[in-house]
Amino acid sequence: MALRVQDLKVHYRTLRGDVHALDGVTFSVADGEIMGLVGESGSGKTTLGKSLIRMDSRMRHVGGTVTLDGTELPIGDTEAMNAFRFSDVSIVPQYAMSAMNPTRRIGKMVRELVESRKIRFSSVRDELNRRLDLVGLDRGVLDRYPLELSGGMKQRMVMVISTLLNPSLLIADEVTSALDVSTQRAVALALAGFRDHDLVRSMIVITHDVSLVYQIADTITVMYAGRLAESAPTDTLVSTPRHPYTQLLISALPEVGVRYGGKRLTGIAGSPPTLLDPPSGCRFRARCPLAFDRCAEQPPFVEIADNHRVACWKAV
Amino acid sequence: MLRLTGVSKTYRTGAFGRGTTDAVRDVSFEVRPGEVTSLIGESGSGKSTIGRMVLRLTRPTSGTVTFEGTDVARLSGAGLKEYYRHVQGVFQDPFSTYNPIFRADRVFAMIRQSYFPRVRDDEWRERVAEAVASVNLNPDLVLGKYPHQLSGGQLQRLLVARALLLDLRLLVADEIISMLDASTRIDVLNLLADLKERGLAVLFVTHDLSLGNYLSDQTVILRHGAVVERGATEKVFGDPRHPYTRTLLASVPRLGTRWEDLPVPSSGIHECATPLDEVEEGHFVACFDTDGVHHGRKSESV
Numbered sequence: 001m002a003l004r005v006q007d008l009k010v011h012y013r014t015l016r017g018d019v020h021a022l023d024g025v026t027f028s029v030a031d032g033e034i035m036g037l038v039g040e041s042g043s044g045k046t047t048l049g050k051s052l053i054r055m056d057s058r059m060r061h062v063g064g065t066v067t068l069d070g071t072e073l074p075i076g077d078t079e080a081m082n083a084f085r086f087s088d089v090s091i092v093p094q095y096a097m098s099a100m101n102p103t104r105r106i107g108k109m110v111r112e113l114v115e116s117r118k119i120r121f122s123s124v125r126d127e128l129n130r131r132l133d134l135v136g137l138d139r140g141v142l143d144r145y146p147l148e149l150s151g152g153m154k155q156r157m158v159m160v161i162s163t164l165l166n167p168s169l170l171i172a173d174e175v176t177s178a179l180d181v182s183t184q185r186a187v188a189l190a191l192a193g194f195r196d197h198d199l200v201r202s203m204i205v206i207t208h209d210v211s212l213v214y215q216i217a218d219t220i221t222v223m224y225a226g227r228l229a230e231s232a233p234t235d236t237l238v239s240t241p242r243h244p245y246t247q248l249l250i251s252a253l254p255e256v257g258v259r260y261g262g263k264r265l266t267g268i269a270g271s272p273p274t275l276l277d278p279p280s281g282c283r284f285r286a287r288c289p290l291a292f293d294r295c296a297e298q299p300p301f302v303e304i305a306d307n308h309r310v311a312c313w314k315a316v
Numbered sequence: 317m318l319r320l321t322g323v324s325k326t327y328r329t330g331a332f333g334r335g336t337t338d339a340v341r342d343v344s345f346e347v348r349p350g351e352v353t354s355l356i357g358e359s360g361s362g363k364s365t366i367g368r369m370v371l372r373l374t375r376p377t378s379g380t381v382t383f384e385g386t387d388v389a390r391l392s393g394a395g396l397k398e399y400y401r402h403v404q405g406v407f408q409d410p411f412s413t414y415n416p417i418f419r420a421d422r423v424f425a426m427i428r429q430s431y432f433p434r435v436r437d438d439e440w441r442e443r444v445a446e447a448v449a450s451v452n453l454n455p456d457l458v459l460g461k462y463p464h465q466l467s468g469g470q471l472q473r474l475l476v477a478r479a480l481l482l483d484l485r486l487l488v489a490d491e492i493i494s495m496l497d498a499s500t501r502i503d504v505l506n507l508l509a510d511l512k513e514r515g516l517a518v519l520f521v522t523h524d525l526s527l528g529n530y531l532s533d534q535t536v537i538l539r540h541g542a543v544v545e546r547g548a549t550e551k552v553f554g555d556p557r558h559p560y561t562r563t564l565l566a567s568v569p570r571l572g573t574r575w576e577d578l579p580v581p582s583s584g585i586h587e588c589a590t591p592l593d594e595v596e597e598g599h600f601v602a603c604f605d606t607d608g609v610h611h612g613r614k615s616e617s618v
Contacts, residue, residue, distance in 0.1 A: 040497040151359075180358035180523065185567040185575060208498065211569040238571050252502045254530035255570055259549075264506065265530070268499035271467050 002202040003029040003052075003169055008064035010051045020275045021047040023226040024064070026301060029169070034195055034203045036213025036234070038249075039223035042272055045206050046094065048223070049171045051075055052204075053089045069168055086117060090167040090200075092191075094174045096158035100146040107142030110161055117165070124164060131160045134197065135190040152183035156190055163200050170200040174207055184212070192216040210250060214238055219307070222246050225272050225283040228301050232308040242304065242315040245284045282312070290314050317517055318347040318370065318403075318486055323379035325365050325541075339365045341542040342379070345534070347486065352508060352518040354528035354549070356564075357538035366538075367490045367521045371405045372396070383486070401431065404479035408491040410471035414463040420471065421459050423478045431482060447477040451507055469500030473507060487511060490521040505531055525568050529553050537561050539585075543592060547599035557601040557611075559584040586610065 007026050012019040021044045029035045039045040050056065052066060052075065061076030068088060074080035093099055101109050110128065111121040132139050135156040146154060155175060163170060172191055176184040194200045205213055213220055214234055221231040222245065230243040241247045248268045270287040273279050281296040282288070288295070294313045301311040310316075325340040340362040347353045357363040368374040369381055372388050381388040383403060391399050407413065414420055424444050428435065435443070445455040451473040458470055466474070472492055479487055489508060493501040508518050508531055522528050528535060529549060536546040537560070545558045556562050559581045566578040584605040592600035593612045603612025 040499060181525065181567045182358065182563055182580075184569070185580070188569075189575065209569065210498075211571045214571050215569045215575050249498055250571065252498055253571065254502065254505065254526045255572075259530060264509075265502045266506075267469075267502040271500075 002031045002033070002069060004067045005052075006065045006067070008048075008051065008066065009062040010047055010055070011060050011062050012047075012058050013060055014058070014276070017276055018060075020226055020278050021059075022051060023275075023278065025223075025226075025228055026064075027221060027228060027231060029202045029204065031201055032195065033219060034192065034205060034217045036210075036217030036220040037204055037206045037223065038208065038210050038213060038220060040208065040272065042225075042275070043223040044226040044275075045223050046173055049091065049173050049204060049206050052169070052171060053085060053091050054078065054081065086113075086162075086167070087165045088167055089169045089171070090162045090165070091171040091173065092155075092159050092162045092175050095178065096175060097151055097154050097178060099158050100154065102146055105143055105145055106149075106157060110142070110164070113161065114164065119165070128160070128164060131164070131199070134193060135160055136186070150183075152179055152187055155179060155183075155187050159187075159191060159194070163194050166199055166201075168201040170194070170203045172203060172205045175205075176212060177207065177209070188212060188216050210238070211253065211255075222249070225278065226275050227283060228309070228311060229284065230308075230310045230312075231301075232305075236305075236308055242308070242310045243284075243312045244288050244290050244314070248289075317349050317384055318519070319382045320344055320346070320366070320370075321380050321382070323366070323369060323376045323381060325362070325369065325374065326377045339541050340369070340376075341540075343536075343538070343541075343543055344379075345536050345543070345546055347517045347519055347534075349485070349517045350512055350515045351533040352512050352520050352531050353534040353536065354532035355519065355521045355536050355538060356523065356525060356528045358523060358564075360540065361538040362541035363521045363523075363538050364490055365541075367405065367488045367519065370486075370519060371403065371488055372399070397430070401482045402485040403488070404482065404484055404486075405488040405490060406472065406475045406479065406492050409495055410468050410475065410492075411463065411495075413475060414471060416463050418462075420461055420463050420466055420474055423474065424481065427478055427481050443481060444477075447480045448474070450480060450510075451477045452503065453477070467500060468496045469504055472496065472504050476504075476507060476511075484516060486517045486519065488519045488521070491523070493522070493527055494524065501527075525553075525564055526570070537564070540587075542587075542602065543600070544585075544602045545600065546592070551596065551599045555599075557595055557599075557604075559604050559606070581606075588612070 005025060005027050007024050008022055009024055010022040012021050037045050066073045066075050073084060114121050114124055129139055137156055176187050179187060195203055205217055207213055217234050220234050220237045222229045224245050230246045241250055252265055252267050254265060268287055273283055282299050285291045285295040299311045299313045301309055303309050304315055321344050323340060323343045327337045327339055329335040329337050355363045355366060369376050375389050428440055448455040453473055493504055512518055520532055532549050535549045535552040537544050539560050545552055545561045556565055562581045566580045586603055586605045588603045590603060592602055595601050
């Protein structure tokens with residue numbers, strides 16, 4: 001079992017109190033698995049990704065554990081996590097477009113980065129070239145400045161850098177949302193290629209777009225207001241979702257081929273609850289068409305079929 | 317109603333403006349009342365520049381934009397103000413459109429100041445409530461709120477309501493959905509469909525093919541500033557002729573179809589300066605090559 005997250009709670013400190021951005025999240029990612037993590041803005045998906053590698057100063061680890069390959073990660077301790085970053089856990093950040101140092105040629109920047117980990121650059125040089133080929137980048141990009149690359153090229157370059165030390169876990173946060181459709185396909189497939197070539201053991205792909213992770217992920221996990229709503233193998237989640245939120249989310253997607261005239265789609269009324277003082281019970285209750293008395297009590301996240309977990313009283 | 321004829325826009329670039337960039341090249345199409353026309357393109361395709369030229373925020377370098385027979389570029393003073401009474405735009409980022417230190421409904425007051433200074437207070441309140449209700453918002457819940465208290469979808473719908481206070485005939489909607497969450501974006505899309513039912517014309521600028529397909533009657537596909545394919549939406553999406561349109565359609569992630577089942581055509585994109593070819597009634601395609609065979613009108617050397 002590559003990654004196991006147990007009842008993870010992370011809060012943001014604000015002047016008005018703690019924001020319960022992650023409120024008891026439990027899941028695991030198997031070896032070789034690509035997990036798609038889907039949610040709306042403010043659902044806590046980016047917070048989850050950041051918690052696994054580097055918490056910013058406003059984030060506080062309140063409870064729960066993260067175990068990677070049998071070792072517990074000291075996620076609340078920024079200094080101690082340094083031993084794991086890049087080599088065991090790595091991230092392709094949101095807006096990776098601006099993640100590279102604009103004043104260095106890319107090759108030099110990679111050298112400095114690798115050497116900061118006490119690894120000789122010459123020992124990874126061949127591997128670096130191989131991976132540039134893998135994602136379809138010319139080796140000449142190492143002599144160029146980030147400014148000279150297009151968005152899709154930069155995104156692929158950051159992917160190559162992030163995975164250079166063969167991490168056990170790669171977190172890819174909205175890596176394609178700033179790209180054009182045709183580039184998006186190439187970048188997403190390159191990402192899956194890292195797993196296929198065994199360069200990255202497992203991967204969490206964070207996105208707001210279900211149809212994107214449908215293309216590359218083995219399992220999909222849906223987050224809502226700081227908690228997991230549903231998690232299942234990709235085809236199961238898309239064809240037979242059990243949580244009302246997942247069902248509504250999927251039915252609200254306009255598809256190529258669906259026309260407003262033929263089938264008018266509907267959104268989900270209302271908006272997610274504020275996490276400053278989250279309501280008790282099921283957090284989707286206020287927007288849920290199926291809500292009943294029992295929803296005042298928080299539904300457990302339970303397995304209802306093989307690898308299919310749902311947090312809803314109606315699905316149990 | 318709105319007609320673009322051979323519109324081009326060239327920007328000067330580089331030190332001292334020595335270089336030039338053709339943002340839009342010889343674009344022609346028409347927007348009719350009661351129809352949604354989608355302008356679909358990737359970044360750098362010139363789709364937003366076209367929207368800006370229609371709104372007269374930028375002037376075309378050559379070609380004309382006419383609205384009900386009047387050349388938009390020639391408007392000034394009272395004529396321009398009258399134009400904006402009928403043509404309004406809503407843009408991508410609803411959060412930066414509002415001034416965060418004022419209440420969100422200040423945007424309505426500004427319309428009143430410039431266009432309806434003589435309307436009495438109670439009548440104005442009634443009109444605002446009516447416009448807000450027509451974008452499917454509850455006036456009691458949104459009026460008097462600050463921008464940070466409202467969701468992106470609500471802010472975006474308020475901007476449409478603001479345009480509806482005027483005698484709106486054409487709405488330019490530039491990527492108005494892309495910053496919204498999946499659960500709320502569909503409500504804004506449906507709102508645009510409602511405007512269309514009321515006889516308004518909508519110019520819907522987007523990079524998202526599935527959104528364009530859901531809503532629009534006419535589709536214009538742009539690449540590097542030029543039209544590659546245009547026509548009725550069901551023709552362009554149902555029977556795409558140009559390899560670029562096919563590439564775009566094959567690249568959109570969709571539920572139910574995996575990418576491996578949708579091959580991307582190996583490029584046959586061929587640029588030429590000839591007019592679009594009408595392959596069937598109302599379906600125009602730019603020239604391209606397949607398997608070394610040239611399709612479209614005979615072209616000069618590129």
